[in-house]
Amino acid sequence: MVRGPCYDKHGVKKGAWSEEEDNTLRAHIEKYGHSNWREVPKLAGLSRCGKSCRLRWMNYLRPNVKHGNFTKEEEDIIINLHNKLGNKWSAMATRLPGRSDNEIKNHWHSHLKNRTIRNDRVRSPEADGVTRKGFLAKNPNLKTQQEVDVLLAVLSSNQFPSSSSSASESCSLSVSDYAVSDDFTPQFCEPDSNLWNEILSANDMSSGTIFSPVGLSDDLTSQAYLHDYVMDDELFWSTSDLYM
DNA sequence: AAGTACTCCAACCGCGACGGA
DNA sequence: TTCCGTCGCGGTTGGAGTACT
Numbered sequence: 001m002v003r004g005p006c007y008d009k010h011g012v013k014k015g016a017w018s019e020e021e022d023n024t025l026r027a028h029i030e031k032y033g034h035s036n037w038r039e040v041p042k043l044a045g046l047s048r049c050g051k052s053c054r055l056r057w058m059n060y061l062r063p064n065v066k067h068g069n070f071t072k073e074e075e076d077i078i079i080n081l082h083n084k085l086g087n088k089w090s091a092m093a094t095r096l097p098g099r100s101d102n103e104i105k106n107h108w109h110s111h112l113k114n115r116t117i118r119n120d121r122v123r124s125p126e127a128d129g130v131t132r133k134g135f136l137a138k139n140p141n142l143k144t145q146q147e148v149d150v151l152l153a154v155l156s157s158n159q160f161p162s163s164s165s166s167a168s169e170s171c172s173l174s175v176s177d178y179a180v181s182d183d184f185t186p187q188f189c190e191p192d193s194n195l196w197n198e199i200l201s202a203n204d205m206s207s208g209t210i211f212s213p214v215g216l217s218d219d220l221t222s223q224a225y226l227h228d229y230v231m232d233d234e235l236f237w238s239t240s241d242l243y244m
Numbered sequence: 245a246a247g248t249a250c251t252c253c254a255a256c257c258g259c260g261a262c263g264g265a
Numbered sequence: 266t267t268c269c270g271t272c273g274c275g276g277t278t279g280g281a282g283t284a285c286t
Contacts, residue, residue: 014255014256015256016254016255017254051256051257052255052256055254055255056255059254059255060254102254106252106253106254107253109252109253110251110253
């Protein structure tokens, strides 16, 4: 699943991180922080570039990072935000607690993109029970994945009527239920200090329930506040005991 | 059972933005 | 104002695991 370790011409290690490297990086950052990523690997004694360390920290080692399946609520938020923001993965990540931009991006491309195409177009051959392989078997003249994708897209936009299909219903999303208003803009100002108390007392941060779409609408902005601060490393260091 | 095709995701790469000298 | 170093973002790739033939 991951690239095997290797070294470039400067002796910088690339590829998958070992558990030992993870522990070294984590220990170093927890102790000294990461004011300068370039210096981190040198100071920590890692044969990695600063970029690689940053990526590893942000996507995997950082506290509060969640792994595993996305909830339907998270998927709905991603789809909705993608409608509003486009491929602004980092902006989306600030609104999904514990999810990295990379993880959101991957999940979008592997799971959600096709689903939204189906929703937009209502039905696609795949939604109609035709797998890519089956489709390819029936169209052996298609040589590349791109050709298949293009034809599937064309078919999904033209061929299938919108009225029928239990398949489309089975994968339907009520994104509009969680719609963000058109004039929604991220807020980055200092939240009222009472907000913290209210939010922390009302929500279990580790469960992610704070981002439940139930009653989302007007709360999204304040939730964005919260997450911007939760995911800010400096704040985390000062409040980490709240979550650990 | 073996070979092939496909999926998924961690990690890499390139580039633009930004800040300091 | 310009240059340079660093950071962060988004696109892309590599390859292990899984599904299919």
